[in-house]
Each structure stands twice: as structure tokens, then as C-alpha cells.
Amino acid sequence: MKSTTAPLFLALTCAIVATGIAAPAAAQGNFPERPVRLIVPQAPGSATDNLARLVALELAPALGQPVVVDNRPGGALTIGMDLLAKSTPDGYTIAMGPIGALAIAPNLVEKLPYDAEKAFQPVALVSIGHLLLAASPKLSVNSVAEVIALARASPGKLTNASSSNGSPGHVGGELFKLMTGTQIVHIPYKGGALAINDLMAGQVDLMFESLNSIAPHARSGKVRALGVSGARRSPAFPQVPTIAEAGVTGYEAPSWSGIVAPAGVPRAVLDRLNAAVNRAITSPGFRERFGGIGDEAGGGTPEDFAALIRRDFAKWRDVVKRSGARLD
Numbered sequence: 092m093k094s095t096t097a098p099l100f101l102a103l104t105c106a107i108v109a110t111g112i113a114a115p116a117a118a119q120g121n122f123p124e125r126p127v128r129l130i131v132p133q134a135p136g137s138a139t140d141n142l143a144r145l146v147a148l149e150l151a152p153a154l155g156q157p158v159v160v161d162n163r164p165g166g167a168l169t170i171g172m173d174l175l176a177k178s179t180p181d182g183y184t185i186a187m188g189p190i191g192a193l194a195i196a197p198n199l200v201e202k203l204p205y206d207a208e209k210a211f212q213p214v215a216l217v218s219i220g221h222l223l224l225a226a227s228p229k230l231s232v233n234s235v236a237e238v239i240a241l242a243r244a245s246p247g248k249l250t251n252a253s254s255s256n257g258s259p260g261h262v263g264g265e266l267f268k269l270m271t272g273t274q275i276v277h278i279p280y281k282g283g284a285l286a287i288n289d290l291m292a293g294q295v296d297l298m299f300e301s302l303n304s305i306a307p308h309a310r311s312g313k314v315r316a317l318g319v320s321g322a323r324r325s326p327a328f329p330q331v332p333t334i335a336e337a338g339v340t341g342y343e344a345p346s347w348s349g350i351v352a353p354a355g356v357p358r359a360v361l362d363r364l365n366a367a368v369n370r371a372i373t374s375p376g377f378r379e380r381f382g383g384i385g386d387e388a389g390g391g392t393p394e395d396f397a398a399l400i401r402r403d404f405a406k407w408r409d410v411v412k413r414s415g416a417r418l419d
Contacts, residue, residue: 122182122360126157129350130186132171134164134282137254138303142348143187145380146217149371154363167200167257167418168192176205180355182364185214188351189259194403196257198411199418208404212361213396214350215368216389218381222263222299222320222344223309224334229293235318235337238297242273249275252295254283256418260299262407263320263344265414267299270339277416290314301346302327303386320344326387347403349389349396365393 129147133139140162147158163171172192178184188211197207224235230249232238242249253260256279268275278295280286283304290298291313298305298314302325309316309328318334319325322343334342350368352361371377372388381388389396410416 122363123154123156125183126159127154127182128184129158129160130171130175130184131160131162132164132168132186132192133162133189135162137164137283138301139187139189139348141303142218142386145377146187146350146368146371148380149374149377150367153367153370153374167196167255169196169200169203172207172211173204175351175353176210178353180212180353180357182352182356182360185350185352185364187217187348188213189348190346190403191255191258193349193351193400195259195262195407195411197404198408199257199416210354211351212354212356213393213400214352214361214364215372215393216347216349216391216396216399217368217372218348218386218389220321220346220348220386221302221325222259222346223302223305223316223328223331224267224318224320225290225298225300225305225309225314226317227290227293227296228313228315230296230315232317233315235332235334235339238317239271239273239338242271242275246274247276249273249297250278250295251275252278252280252286252290252298254286254300254304255279255281259301259344259346262410262414262416263299264297265416266344266410267334267339267342269410269414270342287314299344320346346386347389347399349399361393 129143131140131143143160147160151158163174168191171186175184175186197203226232232241251264253264264277283300286298287305287308289295291308306327308314316328316331318337319328319331320334324333369390372390
């Protein structure tokens with residue numbers, strides 16, 4: 092008679108191993124089972140915050156759990172990102188990662204409290220947008236070419252506001268100066284709203300700012316729209332040329348934002364989050380509220396977003412090095 096001990100032992104061993112694997116997999120399969128926190132590394136009312144709140148509204152039904160926005164501004168976007176980096180990688184804490192936090196500030200801040208290239212797991216790209224090169228209505232220019240001519244005629248006289256040090260508007264302005272051979276003085280503010288107010292009042296001359304926040308003022312004529320920073324025109328401002336079209340050949344400084352998680356999130360949870368973000372940004376509710384701000388919805392895989400971050404991280408590292416940009 093053949094012994095059944097060995098086959099029985101093997102079957103029990105397989106069952107135990109399978110149970111051990113299935114338990115965490117089942118837990119991940121049920122994700123999420125409680126509310127998800129969405130960290131925003133900028134203040135309420137900022138362009139990133141506005142986008143985060145649009146996403147949260149549609150991400151909640153996509154996940155089946157509330158998504159709670161948690162604003163943690165400061166430190167050139169590093170305070171909120173540091174909180175994310177030190178969070179448990181279980182998918183319950185995620186963040187809105189704008190280009191400033193993931194590709195620009197790491198090249199400007201000398202001592203980050205985290206490794207910007209290793210601390211985060213990209214989830215999905217949410218939006219791709221433009222900066223608008225806008226002029227004060229009190230400045231006698233009507234085109235990008237006239238800005239360049241005026242700046243060259245009076246080096247160091249024109250001022251360029253930005254919403255903050257390390258913002259896309261900051262380095263977008265530095266790239267513009269490099270490519271046009273102009274000297275324009277950078278004036279950083281603590282928030283885009285303050286800078287836009289001074290631009291409208293003529294306290295500063297120029298500003299590179301996200302269409303997300305400056306579009307209403309451009310439409311009303313309170314600031315003068317001269318050019319957009321992307322590779323193609325904005326659907327919301329089809330009459331405004333790209334800066335490259337307007338004479339700065341090769342200029343490109345798009346803005347973007349996406350969802351990121353701490354490094355180490357299990358693949359099953361990452362895939363669940365990615366699917367939920369893609370569903371959220373293609374929902375009718377998101378499209379309706381998002382359509383008027385001048386940006387385009389993103390989407391794609393975690394790997395797609397990771398490739399974009401790597402590309403722009405290298406680009407802005409080079410611009411920072413060549414321009415000597417610093418945190419003023």
C-alpha cells in the first residue's frame with residue numbers, strides 16, 4: 092500500500108502557503124476600507140488646491156470612500172511632500188504632486204528631508220496645463236516680441252512676479268530669460284493671488300502663472316495675455332500663441348499635476364488607485380468643472396507618470412544650473 096502521508100503533507104503545506112498569500116491579497120483587494128487622505132502641499136485657493144478638490148469630488152465615488160483634502164503648505168512645497176514621504180505606504184495617504192514639488196523644488200532646495208527620486212510612487216497624471224505669460228495692463232507691450240525688445244533695451248528694469256520660489260512660474264521665467272538673453276528681475280510672492288493683484292495694479296510688470304488661476308483675469312482684460320508655455324495652444328485660449336510661436340523658438344514650460352503615494356505601496360493597491368484616478372478625471376462631473384480652466388486632463392499608467400517626472404526633473408535641473416536660480 093502506498094503511503095498517503097507525503098501527498099497529504101504537501102497538500103496541507105500548499106494550503107497553508109496559499110492562505111498566507113491570500114490573506115494580504117484579500118486585504119489589498121478590499122482597499123480602501125476607510126477614508127483616504129489627499130495631501131496638498133500648497134495653500135487653500137492655490138491652483139493645486141483647486142485641482143485637488145475637483146479630483147477629490149470624483150475620486151471619492153470611484154474609490155467608494157471619502158477623500159479628505161489636507162493642505163500642508165510651506166517650505167517650497169517640501170512640508171507636505173515630507174509628510175507623504177514618511178506616511179505608511181498602504182494607499183490611505185496620497186498627495187497631489189504638482190511639477191513644482193516633484194521636478195522643480197528638489198533642484199532648488201539644498202537639503203531635502205527626503206530623497207525626491209526615491210521617496211514617492213507615481214500613481215497617475217491628473218492634468219497637463221500651461222503657464223500664461225501675462226503683462227500688466229499698465230505696461231506698454233502687446234506681444235512677446237515687444238516684451239523681449241523692451242527688456243533688452245532696459246536690462247534689469249522689468250519685473251517678473253511668481254507665486255512662489257520654486258514654482259513653475261519662477262523657473263519658467265528663468266528659462267525665458269536664458270533663451271531670450273534678457274535680464275528681468277524675479278519677484279517671488281507668497282501665493283499666486285497676491286502676485287496677480289499686484290500685476291493688475293501695475294506693481295509688477297510680468298508674470299508666468301498657471302492658467303488654472305489667472306484665466307479669469309486674462310478673459311476680463313485685467314491682465315494682458317501674451318503667450319502660453321506649452322507645445323501647442325490652450326483650447327481655452329486658442330487666440331493666444333505659444334511663446335515658441337511668438338518668437339522664442341523651442342520654448343516649452345508646461346505645468347502638470349498628478350497623484351503620488353509613498354514609495355512601497357503594494358501593486359494591487361497602486362493599480363486600484365490608478366484606476367480610480369483615471370475614472371475620476373474622465374467622469375462627466377470632473378470634465379464639466381475642469382473644462383473652463385484652460386488645462387487638459389491627464390491619465391495613463393503609473394509608469395507613464397514616472398517617465399514624465401524623470402524627464403522634467405532633468406530638464407529643470409539643467410535650467411536651474413544654467414540660470415543660477417535660487418530660493419530668494
